[in-house]
Amino acid sequence: MTHLRLERLTRRFPGTAAPAVDGISLDLPQGALLALLGPSGCGKTTTLRMIAGLEVPDEGRIQVAGRDVTSLPPHRRNMGVVFQSYALFPHLSAAGNVAFGLEMRGVARADRAKRVADALALVGLEGFAARKPRQLSGGQQQRVALARALAPQPDLLLLDEPLSALDAKLREEVRDEIRAVQQRLGTTTVFVTHDQTEALAMADLVAVMHQGRIEQLATPEEVFERPATRFVATFVGRAAILAAEVVSPGLLRAGEATLQAAETPPSGRAEIFIRPHHLRPLADGVEAANALPARVTRRTYTGDIITLECDSPAGRLLAEVPGGTQAALLRPGDALRLGVEPGDLRVFPA
Amino acid sequence: MIGLLLCLPAALILAAGFVWPVLLLGRISFNRTTDMGAMEEAWTLETYAKIVTDDFTWDLAWNTITLSAGAAAAAVALALPVTLLIRSAPPRWRGVLALMAVAPLLVSGTARVVGWMAILGDQGMINALLTGLGLTSQPLRLINNLTGVRIGLTESLMPYCCLVLIAGLSRLDSRLEEAAATLGATRSRTFFRVTLPLAAPALAAAFALAFVLGVSAFITPRLMGGGRVFVVATEIFDLALETVDWPAAAALAMLLLGTLVVAMVLRGVLAGREAPR
Structure with a gap:
């Protein structure tokens, strides 16, 4: 629904x-x-x-649970917002911050204390109720902000780049926490980010935005595997881009190679x-619809994944191979054959 | 090192124009006034004793403190909405509005008093309006009395309050007010629960500055009080130039200075204790 x-x-x-x-x-x-998801200035925030x-639209409508809220002021919308800077009230304790929304909604004092405790427990901050925001670490402030937004049981949870102020390790941890809490409570959530990993890891649906418009609205898998536009293909994930000419529908000429694709412009x-993970090294004698002879020009080791930059008759390619395989031992100058399924090629008119 | 050297001219000017005269004043306050009214070199506390034991001094002090505290509080209360308006204005208007708020500082105190006379006098704008509308038959006495001094002092302190509040509130993150709104707070509750508590240090600083300036104000009480309003500053002036009792004037001035210094140190200590880090 x-x-x-x-x-x-x-x-x-x-x-x-x-x-x-x-x-x-x-x-x-x-x-x-x-x-x-989108670059800065794409209109996501x-x-x-x-x-x-907090911002009044010039045109259009916003409906929440069938109710038109377009002209309602923020304090009557029942939404929980987590700001990029958290915007915790510095003069109130963690508990005071969390209680604020309950108090504004007229929740009785006795009930309030229990709900504040529950909200702080939800984000794992039971012992921190009396601390002022400045006495909390970045990750703890983030959790208080989340608890404050969720305590009044909002119709909608809105998160504006909630992880951008955290360091890389903490970011992953808090990311998974936010997702777990969101799923436990079943709160419908909108999450703004410029980080594709965050978007792909957390979201049920990703809207890739560019210049104020949605380029693609789909599941993370769909966005990653089947980008709808050239912008989505370049913004989300890595990809080798080959200039080509459509010979006939389904058949393309790229450099000196001929490639089959499931969908092409006429x-x-x-x-x-x-995508790098769509290119597979082919064992000798194995045939494929698209098989390209290639030579490794550069090898980047990142642990579990090895990225090979290769020259091929079709142009420069990027291939990802899992560590520990035969292909992972290839060095610059070595030759190999790369195969790619016709359905994995994304072709956009140039 | 170079920084210290560059401060030298200012230090010299301060030493010659401020520190030395104050020391001189301090010295005079220990002199004796003879029964004939002449000043006699001495090292005595007689003058201080006379001032401190005189009920008139305590009346003066009480008048001065209540007058300045009232005017300072009114000035802060009036400056706050002005500052909030400036803060919420579009960025390109902020500079212009801030300049307008402090523009009275560019006009000499005497000129402002003359302006007030045209507004508050028996034939002034306000009385003309009131009698014209038939609201009063007699003109209201709005100047040459305590009411006039209160109005004038409040107005003269407002620009200073605006300056302090503009600086203080510019550090207040507007996201906090947005956060309050998303948590269900109406505009007025946001103001009382978030904006005002966070503005408290700035409000206290503005009040302290206005109070100190009010206590030492001379022109406004003198010219708008019509000779009926007596505060410490006007009394010092009278003692020095009309009674020509220099030791008394000097001693009263030293007492005023000492009180203000103690008040400011106390405020610093209190403010420091309230805001760790």
Whole structure:
């Protein structure tokens, strides 16, 4: 069932030519986590702020659980927001911060204490209720911000780059925590990030945004494996990009090689995107629809995965091979054959 | 080292123009006034004793403190909404609005008093309006009395309060108010539960500055009080130039200075204890 619906949401900032958010529409089912993913300035934070009521859309509508909230002020929307800087109240303790939303909603004092304790326990901060924000570490502040947003049982949880202020190791930990808490409570959530790993790891649905529009709205797998546009293919994940010409539908000419693809434009110049993990080293004698002779030019070791940069008749390719395999031992100058399924080639008109 | 050298001219000017006269004043306060009214070189505490035991001094001190505290509180209360407006204005307007708020500092105190006379006098704007509307038959006495001094002092302290509050509130993160709104707080509850508590240190600093300036104010009480309002500063002036009792004027000035220094040190200690780090 649709819980959050955005209809042609648009926001123009005075003095700028292009709208920051340009007619965004989407439906988000109850309990799902949506990641708004895109580079800075793509309109993802503005979209989030419009959902929260902190920014007023110039056009379009926002519906939560069938109710139109477009013209409601933020304090009447019942949404939990976690800000990038956390925005914890410095003059209140962790418990005071968490209690704030309950108090504003008129929750009785006795009930409030229990719900504050529950919310702090939910994020693993039982012993920190009396601490002021400045006495907490970055990760702890983050958790207080999450507990504060969730304590009033919001209709929608909104997170604005909640992990960007944390260091790499903590980020992964808190990321998994947020996801676990969100799934336990079943709170429909919108999450803004510029980090594709975060988006792919946490989200049920990813909306890749570019210049105020949604380029693709799909599951993480779909976005990664079958990018809908050239922008999505370049922004999410790595890919080798080959200049090509459509010979006939399903057949392409790239450099001196001929490649088969499941889907191509009817004719004309095109660009082929190949994800590194879609290229497989072929054992001798094994045939494939697309088999390319290649020579390793560079090898990057990152532990479990080895990235091989190769020259081939089709152009420069990137291949990922698992550590511990025969191909992982290849060195620059070594020759190999790489195969790729026609369905794994993404072809966009150039 | 070079920094210290560059501070030397300012230090010299301060030494010659401020420290030396204050020391001189301190010295004079220990002199004796003869029955004939002449000043006699001495090292005596007679003058201090006379001042401290005189009920009139305590009346003066009480008047001065209540007047400045009231005016400072009113100035802070009036400056706060102005500052909040400036803070919420679009960035390109902020500079202009801030300049407007402190513009009264660019006008001489005397000129401002003349302006107030045109507004508050018996034939002034306000009385003309009130009688014109038939609200009063007699003009209200708004100047040349305590009311006039209160109005004038409040107005003259407001720009200073604005300066302190603009600086203090610029560090207040507007995300905190947004966070309060998303947690269900109306605008007024956000103000009382978030904005005001966080602005408290700035409000205290503004009040302290305004109070100190109010206590030492001379022009406004003198010119807008019409000779009916007596504060410590006007009394020092009268003692020095009308009674020509220099030791008394000097001693009273030293007492005022000492009180202000003690008050400021106390405030510093209190503020330091409230805000660790």
